[in-house]
Amino acid sequence: MNNTVIDVHNISRVYNPDTIPVYAVNNVHLHLQRGEFTALVGPSGSGKTTLLNMIGGLDKPDAGTIIINGMNITELSPRELVDFRLHNIGFVFQSYNLIPVLTAKENVEFIMLLQGKSKQERDQRVQQLFKEIGMEDKLNVRPAQLSSGQQQRVAVARALASKPQFILADEPTANLDSKSAANLLDIMALLNADENITFLFSTHDQRVINRARRVITLVDGKIASDTAAVDISQPHKFETV
Amino acid sequence: MVLRMAWRNIWRNKMRSLVIMFSIATGLLAGIAVLSLYDAMMNSRVRTVIDSEVAHIQLHHTNFKKDYDPKYVIANGDDVLQAIKKMPQVKAATARSITTGMLATATGSAGVTINGIIPEEEYKVSQLKQKLTAGKLFDENKKSQVMIGKKLAVKMKLKPGSKLVLTFTDTSGAIVSAAFRVAAIYESANAPLDERNVYVRMNELNELLLSNASFHEIAVLLSKDETLKTVQQNMQQLFPSVLVESWKDISPETDLMVDTVDQYSYIIMIIIMLALAFGIINTMLMAILERTREIGMMMALGTNRSKLFILVLCETLLLTLAGTPIGVLMGWLLTAYFHTKGLDLSGWGKEMMSNFGFGTMIYPEFPAERLPAVLLIVTATALVSCLFPAVKALKLQPVEALRR
Numbered sequence: 001m002n003n004t005v006i007d008v009h010n011i012s013r014v015y016n017p018d019t020i021p022v023y024a025v026n027n028v029h030l031h032l033q034r035g036e037f038t039a040l041v042g043p044s045g046s047g048k049t050t051l052l053n054m055i056g057g058l059d060k061p062d063a064g065t066i067i068i069n070g071m072n073i074t075e076l077s078p079r080e081l082v083d084f085r086l087h088n089i090g091f092v093f094q095s096y097n098l099i100p101v102l103t104a105k106e107n108v109e110f111i112m113l114l115q116g117k118s119k120q121e122r123d124q125r126v127q128q129l130f131k132e133i134g135m136e137d138k139l140n141v142r143p144a145q146l147s148s149g150q151q152q153r154v155a156v157a158r159a160l161a162s163k164p165q166f167i168l169a170d171e172p173t174a175n176l177d178s179k180s181a182a183n184l185l186d187i188m189a190l191l192n193a194d195e196n197i198t199f200l201f202s203t204h205d206q207r208v209i210n211r212a213r214r215v216i217t218l219v220d221g222k223i224a225s226d227t228a229a230v231d232i233s234q235p236h237k238f239e240t241v
Numbered sequence: 242m243v244l245r246m247a248w249r250n251i252w253r254n255k256m257r258s259l260v261i262m263f264s265i266a267t268g269l270l271a272g273i274a275v276l277s278l279y280d281a282m283m284n285s286r287v288r289t290v291i292d293s294e295v296a297h298i299q300l301h302h303t304n305f306k307k308d309y310d311p312k313y314v315i316a317n318g319d320d321v322l323q324a325i326k327k328m329p330q331v332k333a334a335t336a337r338s339i340t341t342g343m344l345a346t347a348t349g350s351a352g353v354t355i356n357g358i359i360p361e362e363e364y365k366v367s368q369l370k371q372k373l374t375a376g377k378l379f380d381e382n383k384k385s386q387v388m389i390g391k392k393l394a395v396k397m398k399l400k401p402g403s404k405l406v407l408t409f410t411d412t413s414g415a416i417v418s419a420a421f422r423v424a425a426i427y428e429s430a431n432a433p434l435d436e437r438n439v440y441v442r443m444n445e446l447n448e449l450l451l452s453n454a455s456f457h458e459i460a461v462l463l464s465k466d467e468t469l470k471t472v473q474q475n476m477q478q479l480f481p482s483v484l485v486e487s488w489k490d491i492s493p494e495t496d497l498m499v500d501t502v503d504q505y506s507y508i509i510m511i512i513i514m515l516a517l518a519f520g521i522i523n524t525m526l527m528a529i530l531e532r533t534r535e536i537g538m539m540m541a542l543g544t545n546r547s548k549l550f551i552l553v554l555c556e557t558l559l560l561t562l563a564g565t566p567i568g569v570l571m572g573w574l575l576t577a578y579f580h581t582k583g584l585d586l587s588g589w590g591k592e593m594m595s596n597f598g599f600g601t602m603i604y605p606e607f608p609a610e611r612l613p614a615v616l617l618i619v620t621a622t623a624l625v626s627c628l629f630p631a632v633k634a635l636k637l638q639p640v641e642a643l644r645r
Binding site: 056079085086091093097100101102109110111113115 | 245250534538539543544548640643
């Protein structure tokens, strides 16, 4: 069975191609296996977010192909991409990006509603996810009443709600204090270990890098280093923050 | 969920939403006020036409109205009148002898329509009694009395007790002149009619016209306006040799005016709503621009464009519909107040309004039967207004929106 979840073939993204071309991502080749816990690191402007956006189907490469679970997403129309994202990818953004007018529960439920899940299914999943993130008592609280760490945990629950193939997290701990960041990483590591969910982070945060099982470094849009695929069948020892 | 989100979204900026809701309510109030004002003015005009000018239905000899020749009396007039009075829908009916002639005084002369009336019956049909401003009703003990309109009285410098001479042709074509004394001066809501019509007793006019006891016109007042068409048709079937006309046939300009003003009031309503639409567009556009990042995130998560469109649509509709009951309530309260107290329009120019046949005191009513149309206009305004902000939202690219 093919375990490759993300298969990136020589993709490039060029800004200002007609004037002064800037290669945000330059001929990147990358494979991620199911269950990987990978950090994408590099200085600002190295192309981490652009690469993440392209893998997430939010942006299109100017060259190359991206195959997710055997599907070439670079050939999908914008409408197909919306549907693809909904059913295959979980997103965690740097600034949480919860919908402020919805409660924590409704934010998580929102994705499942878009997927057309039944109320019973939604309720079960919400209960399960809030248990996993340890926020069963905050179901009906609006984001404004939650701490940064709690908001990001809800964002993780939301990303997981649709049972995606993998989760893309753009600087998930950037706005969190140490304790909240550690707590969030614990949750994500647990989900990775227990449910075999693939995580790909873009990060500057050494705490995240320390806990990643694979670290890919981007410099000027190119992969400068890759700690390479590890044997994911082997249990991984996380470093403590 | 979309509806819930939409409702909560409109309360994210309470002040802005309240302002736009109040604008919608005010626009609606203005619309309702315009509709009820026009309705009231038109109703007042129609009531004037029916209650004091024409009555609901008039019957004449088929040739009489061609040149008002007094020889064209209604055949078997008494029988026709009695049959009409027995009809259940008829409230009152009266006979009139009519001729045109010249009114002359020592100071001048004027062309007039001379109406020979049976006073007690006439008072019931045309409210002549209520319109008197000077003098007294016809006195049974006095002969050759005439009632004239105020405008004519002013023009001819006449007052109760003044003498005048009426000259006209009788049924044989001979010119007849007779002296009358002014018994009373009346004033209706229609000054041109007051200037043209004088009233004498029918028996006195008939003597002069040599038309015996016959008459030229039967004016019929109905108990209910709605029965007009049916009664008119029934009468025409019963009296095929007589011309049976409704007030709409006799005063087509009034009917046309009602229809035209009806359309004008909707045009004004649409103009008010158009102005309001810009307010809604501005508010929704602000709401969309403020939430660019959030919308981008929703798109990134898998919200398709149709759901986003529905969200913007729901927000606009809820914003509009939230202001609607307030506007309707304000409109109802305003019209209820003026319906009870009356709205005096004499400030607009009593004489000018009178010249156009309008009363100056009107009693606006809440336009309940037009409310569905008003609500339709409001909803359509909201729908049209949300298109631009919605398209703006749909054009957002998630990756760009998330960067903001």
